[in-house]
Amino acid sequence: MGPIFRLSLHQLAKRRRLLLILLLATLPVALAAAISAFAGEGESYKADLINNLLDAMLIAAIMPIVTIALATRAFGDELEDRTLSYLVLKPVRRSLIVLPKLLSSIVICGPLLIASGAVATLFALDGSGQAVVAVGVALFAGVVAYAAIFTWAGLISTHALSFGLIYVFLWEGVLSTFLGGVRYLSVRGYTLAILHGMDEKSFEVLGQRVIEFPAGIVGAAAVTIVFFLLTVRRLRRMDVP
Numbered sequence: 001m002g003p004i005f006r007l008s009l010h011q012l013a014k015r016r017r018l019l020l021i022l023l024l025a026t027l028p029v030a031l032a033a034a035i036s037a038f039a040g041e042g043e044s045y046k047a048d049l050i051n052n053l054l055d056a057m058l059i060a061a062i063m064p065i066v067t068i069a070l071a072t073r074a075f076g077d078e079l080e081d082r083t084l085s086y087l088v089l090k091p092v093r094r095s096l097i098v099l100p101k102l103l104s105s106i107v108i109c110g111p112l113l114i115a116s117g118a119v120a121t122l123f124a125l126d127g128s129g130q131a132v133v134a135v136g137v138a139l140f141a142g143v144v145a146y147a148a149i150f151t152w153a154g155l156i157s158t159h160a161l162s163f164g165l166i167y168v169f170l171w172e173g174v175l176s177t178f179l180g181g182v183r184y185l186s187v188r189g190y191t192l193a194i195l196h197g198m199d200e201k202s203f204e205v206l207g208q209r210v211i212e213f214p215a216g217i218v219g220a221a222a223v224t225i226v227f228f229l230l231t232v233r234r235l236r237r238m239d240v241p
Contacts, residue, residue: 117139193217
C-alpha cells in the first residue's frame with residue numbers, strides 16, 4: 001500500500017496542477033481579505049460572505065473542481081500507459097490498491113482547501129474558533145466524498161472530468177438550489193449541513209436551505225463507502241490490457 005500511495009502522490013503532484021490548485025485555494029482568502037478591508041460590518045455583511053464566499057465560491061465551485069481534477073486522474077497514468085495490469089497482477093487486495101489512490105487525492109487537495117476555508121472564515125467571522133473548526137470538518141467531509149465518487153468515475157470512463165463538471169454545476173449547482181429534495185443526494189448539501197450543524201450560530205444564514213445535520217453526516221459517509229466499494233468492484237471486474 002505504501003509504494004502505491006507514494007507513486008500516486010508523485011503522479012498527481014505535477015507542478016502545473018499544484019500551481020492551479022494553489023491559485024484556486026488562495027482566491028477565497030484574497031477575496032475575504034479585500035472585502036474585510038474595504039467593506040463594512042454587520043449581519044448583512046457576514047451573510048454575504050457566507051453565501052457568496054464560503055458556499056457559492058469555495059464549497060460549490062472550487063472544492064469540487066479541484067477534487068475532480070485530481071480524483072479522476074488517480075488511475076489515469078496507469079490507464080493511459082497500459083500499466084494497470086502490473087498493479088492488479090500483484091498479490092494485493094483490490095481495496096489496498098484503491099485506498100492509496102483515493103488517499104493521494106485527499107492528501108493533496110484536502111489541506112489546501114481546509115486552510116483556505118479556515119483563513120477565509122477568520123476574515124469573515126472575526127476569528128471564531130468554532131466556525132473555523134466547522135468549516136474545516138465540513139470541507140474535509142466534502143473532499144473525501146467527492147474523491148470517492150470521481151476515483152470511481154475515472155475508472156468507468158475516459159470522459160470522467162467532463163461528466164464531473166456537468167454533475168457539479170447541473171445537479172449540485174442548479175437543481176439543488178431550486179429543488180430541496182436534491183440536497184439529500186448532494187455532496188454540497190452534506191457539506192453545508194455539517195457546516196451549519198457544527199456551528200448554527202455563526203452560520204445561521206444557511207438554516208433555511210440546509211438538510212438536517214445527522215442526514216449530512218450519514219450522507220457523506222454513505223457516499224464515501226459506497227463509491228469506494230464500487231471502485232474496488234470495478235477494478236476486480238474490468239478488463240485490464
